[in-house]
Amino acid sequence: QVQLVESGGGLVQAGGSLRLSCVGSERTFSGRMYDMGWFRQAPGKEREFVAATTWNGRRHYYAAFVNGRFTISRDNSKNTVYLQMNSLKPEDTALYYCAAGSLPALSTRGEYWGQGTQVTVSS
Numbered sequence: 001q002v003q004l005v006e007s008g009g010g011l012v013q014a015g016g017s018l019r020l021s022c023v024g025s026e027r028t029f030s031g032r033m034y035d036m037g038w039f040r041q042a043p044g045k046e047r048e049f050v051a052a053t054t055w056n057g058r059r060h061y062y063a064a065f066v067n068g069r070f071t072i073s074r075d076n077s078k079n080t081v082y083l084q085m086n087s088l089k090p091e092d093t094a095l096y097y098c099a100a101g102s103l104p105a106l107s108t109r110g111e112y113w114g115q116g117t118q119v120t121v122s123s
Contacts, residue, residue, distance in 0.1 A: 001025065002034070002112040004098045009117030012088055016121070020083040022098030022114055035103045036074055036081040037110060040094035040119075047097070051083060052106050061107060088121045095119075 008020040020038070033055035041047040051072040052061045060072050069088075074081040081098060096117050099110025 002100055004100060004112060004114035006096065006098045006114045006117040009096060009119045011120045011122065014088060014090055014121055014123050016088050017084070017086045018088065018119060020085065020096055020098075020117060020119075022081045022083075024079045024081070024098075024100065033076075034100035034111075035106050036072075037099045037101070037106045038072060038081075038083045039097045039099055039110070040092075041097070041116075042091075042094040045094075049107050050096070052103060053081065054103060061103070085119070088119075090121045090123045093119060093121050 003025040004022055006020060006022045008018060010018060012018055035052060035054050037052035038050040039047050040050050049063050051066060051070055053072045053074055057074045069086050071084040096119050098114040099106065101111040
């Protein structure tokens with residue numbers, strides 16, 4: 001069973017930064033090596049892709065709205081994937097989910113999901 005637990009969300013002012021973390025069960029990061037991604041869902045909106053990284057962390061993919069503000073990374077020795085978010089905007093307010101799966105399908109859906117961590121950006 002693949003289990004994912006996100007943390008690092010919170011309330012931040014516009015222009016601020018947050019670093020989200022997603023810790024996976026050992027199976028997520030060993031054996032079958034999953035590609036990992038971040039998605040978000042704002043109130044009243046559909047869940048959308050934010051970023052993804054390949055199983056070895058060598059390739060990264062981002063949604064257009066990221067525009068260089070976010071960086072995804074992973075540390076397989078710690079079973080953890082990160083999302084560093086800088087220059088946050090009020091429109092980045094959403095519940096952020098970690099997902100495990102296989103690219104390119106992971107850009108639209110994950111095989112396994114965490115419970116999410118709330119990010120709120122005040123203006």
